[in-house]
Amino acid sequence: MTTxxxxxxxxxxxxxxxxxxxxxxxxxADTYLESGEVLAHAVGLIPTIGARLAKLTTAPDLVLTDxxxxxxxxxxxxxxxxxxxxxxxxxxxFRRIFDILATGRRQSIMGASQIDAFGNQNISLIGDWKKPxxxxxxxxxxPGNTANHRVDYWISRHSARIFVERVDMVSGxxxxxxxxxxxxxxxxxxxxxxxxxxxxxxxxxxxxxxxSIHPGVDPQEVIDQTGFAIDVANVPETRTPSAEExxxxxxxxxxxxxxxxxxxx
Amino acid sequence: xxxxxxxxxEAVATIKSGMTVGIGGWGSRRKPMALVRExxxxxxxxxxxxxFGGPEVGLLAQAGKIRKLIYGFVSLDSLPLDPxxxxxxxxxxxxxxxxxxxMFVAGLRAAGARLDFLPIRAGLGSDVLPxxxxxxxxxxxxSDEEYVAVPASKLDVALVHVNRADAQGNAQFLGPDPYFxxxxxxxxxxxIVSAERVVPTDELLTEGSFHTxxxxxxxxxxxxxxxxxxxxxxxEPDYGRDEAFQKHxxxxxxxxxxxxxxxxxxxxxxxxxxxxxVAHFHxxxxxx
Numbered sequence: 001m002t003t004x005x006x007x008x009x010x011x012x013x014x015x016x017x018x019x020x021x022x023x024x025x026x027x028x029a030d031t032y033l034e035s036g037e038v039l040a041h042a043v044g045l046i047p048t049i050g051a052r053l054a055k056l057t058t059a060p061d062l063v064l065t066d067x068x069x070x071x072x073x074x075x076x077x078x079x080x081x082x083x084x085x086x087x088x089x090x091x092x093x094f095r096r097i098f099d100i101l102a103t104g105r106r107q108s109i110m111g112a113s114q115i116d117a118f119g120n121q122n123i124s125l126i127g128d129w130k131k132p133x134x135x136x137x138x139x140x141x142x143p144g145n146t147a148n149h150r151v152d153y154w155i156s157r158h159s160a161r162i163f164v165e166r167v168d169m170v171s172g173x174x175x176x177x178x179x180x181x182x183x184x185x186x187x188x189x190x191x192x193x194x195x196x197x198x199x200x201x202x203x204x205x206x207x208x209x210x211x212s213i214h215p216g217v218d219p220q221e222v223i224d225q226t227g228f229a230i231d232v233a234n235v236p237e238t239r240t241p242s243a244e245e246x247x248x249x250x251x252x253x254x255x256x257x258x259x260x261x262x263x264x265x
Numbered sequence: 266x267x268x269x270x271x272x273x274x275e276a277v278a279t280i281k282s283g284m285t286v287g288i289g290g291w292g293s294r295r296k297p298m299a300l301v302r303e304x305x306x307x308x309x310x311x312x313x314x315x316x317f318g319g320p321e322v323g324l325l326a327q328a329g330k331i332r333k334l335i336y337g338f339v340s341l342d343s344l345p346l347d348p349x350x351x352x353x354x355x356x357x358x359x360x361x362x363x364x365x366x367x368m369f370v371a372g373l374r375a376a377g378a379r380l381d382f383l384p385i386r387a388g389l390g391s392d393v394l395p396x397x398x399x400x401x402x403x404x405x406x407x408s409d410e411e412y413v414a415v416p417a418s419k420l421d422v423a424l425v426h427v428n429r430a431d432a433q434g435n436a437q438f439l440g441p442d443p444y445f446x447x448x449x450x451x452x453x454x455x456x457i458v459s460a461e462r463v464v465p466t467d468e469l470l471t472e473g474s475f476h477t478x479x480x481x482x483x484x485x486x487x488x489x490x491x492x493x494x495x496x497x498x499x500x501e502p503d504y505g506r507d508e509a510f511q512k513h514x515x516x517x518x519x520x521x522x523x524x525x526x527x528x529x530x531x532x533x534x535x536x537x538x539x540x541x542x543v544a545h546f547h548x549x550x551x552x553x
Contacts, residue, residue, distance in 0.1 A: 068441055068442070069441035069442045070441065081441075083441075093441070093442040093443055093444070094291060094442060094444060094445070095370065095443070095444075095445060095448075098366065098367045098370055101367070102367070102386070124363065124392075125354075129361075129392075129396045130357060131355070131356075131357035132354060132355055133355070134351070134355065135346075135350070135351040135354040135355055136346070136351075137338050137339070137340055137345055137346060138318075138336060138337055138338035138339060138340075138363055139337065139338075139363055139364070139365055139391065139393055140337060140338045140365075140366055141337075141365060141366045141367065141387075142365070142391070143365035143367075143368070143387050143388045143389075143390075143391035143393050144365045144366065144367035144368070144385075144386070144387030144388070146390075146391075147386045147387050147388070147389055147390070148386060148387070169392045169396065170390070170391045170392040171391060171392070171393075172391070173389070173390035173391050177390040177391070178390050180390065181389045181390045183409060183410060184386060184389055184410045184411055184412065185386070185389055185390055187386075188390070
């Protein structure tokens with residue numbers, strides 16, 4: 001396993017060691033590296049901080065929302081709507097979100113109750129469609145997001161109950177399903193799956209692979225907590241955030257330390 | 266111009282068993298709860314409910330009013346799930362058409378435009394299609410692409426709650442998001458508008474710009490003045506969500522005994538009794 005020696009050393013001297021949550025935030029931010037001027041949609045605290053970090057560092061053209069109806073020209077107060085502070089640069093009520101995503105000018109980090117080796121994601125229900133063992137929230141926008149623009153996933157508790165052989169209801173579309181549909185789904189693009197243990201991406205056949213394992217995580221734990229076969233040989237360590245990134249996370253974006261609620265230190 | 270103002274009971278009396286009822290708002294936001302509570306008091310049953318679902322879906326499901334639900338999600342926002350709905354679903358009681366949110370909107374737009382369907386890319390490759398075998402795809406006449414043909418969600422009645430309306434049915438939203446209430450109104454044969462306040466037409470612009478006039482009286486059949494009529498969901502800027510009460514609702518919903526007490530206190534009463542019981546709840550809970 002190779003280690004990003006320079007980055008780790010830089011962050012250690014200036015800001016102390018990055019926490020696991022901060023490593024996850026930087027990995028989420030990296031999903032926006034090549035996005036350009038699109039609407040960043042992020043579900044969950046770590047992805048939200050990640051999108052804001054990207055905006056303040058590598059992806060300055062990103063368009064952020066307050067999670068309600070407003071676009072923010074700079075990150076507003078975390079977890080609060082635009083009315084609590086921040087500069088509004090646009091109005092996007094829910095109806096306009098569907099119009100924007102159909103144009104492709106949007107990129108999401110979503111959660112998943114289940115996800116399989118081809119990136120099929122489920123947030124709808126557990127068990128049988130007709131009489132579910134557990135009804136969850138419903139497919140929401142997952143089918144449309146995965147049909148129209150890049151989607152990444154964030155899993156705060158990596159486990160074999162989430163990474164399963166087959167999801168019970170495909171909400172977000174995976175690579176095998178998209179390939180079967182053909183040209184109409186040519187905008188389908190799943191980038192990465194960031195978890196509290198590692199970062200996955202997808203190989204040229206559309207199958208998930210481990211791209212990096214977070215510092216301090218035992219590769220065997222990643223194998224044990226994943227419900228399908230994965231290869232952890234020769235996998236590098238996930239990069240740690242730079243001193244500048246740590247400072248932005250700790251002092252600007254999340255000074256109250258809310259990130260530790262989603263991923264413990 | 267006709268005065269369409271009437272009581273909630275008069276308005277809801279026009280809803281018959283077996284009808285398809287669209288409900289405006291989004292999740293636990295600006296839901297026409299006063300009209301829903303009136304519906305709960307009625308003997309109407311066998312409804313097809315079309316909604317971006319919040320607590321109204323749970324309440325109507327628990328009361329046995331829903332035969333079929335067409336939805337993209339059911340959520341209480343600050344609480345991810347509505348226990349009454351998840352329980353009814355897990356008992357297998359309700360027929361379900363579960364759409365992607367964009368598909369859901371396409372169904373409303375199709376109905377408003379008096380089309381059989383609208384094409385959309387969303388849903389392809391997902392299990393939304395196999396789960397809803399009535400859904401068909403349509404081949405583009407211009408290329409090799411094939412889209413989902415979302416059937417029109419034609420509504421017999423739409424129920425929406427807005428901040429202000431005049432007695433003729435011009436409806437105004439003052440909060441940050443109109444949601445899809447105008448699309449519900451256009452997809453419906455009849456729309457019942459409840460409003461925090463019914464004001465004279467020449468006062469509609471005293472609190473908001475002309476951009477806040479969401480839809481015209483052309484689409485309105487009845488106007489009901491219902492102060493705090495969205496409670497316990499949001500009705501920004503008039504009031505936010507009653508989080509303490511929503512939590513009480515969700516907690517009670519998980520326990521049959523507690524739910525019986527909730528029903529007795531808050532639902533087996535009229536609208537004035539409901540609000541009195543809510544006020545009493547806050548006095549005894551010490552929360553607002």
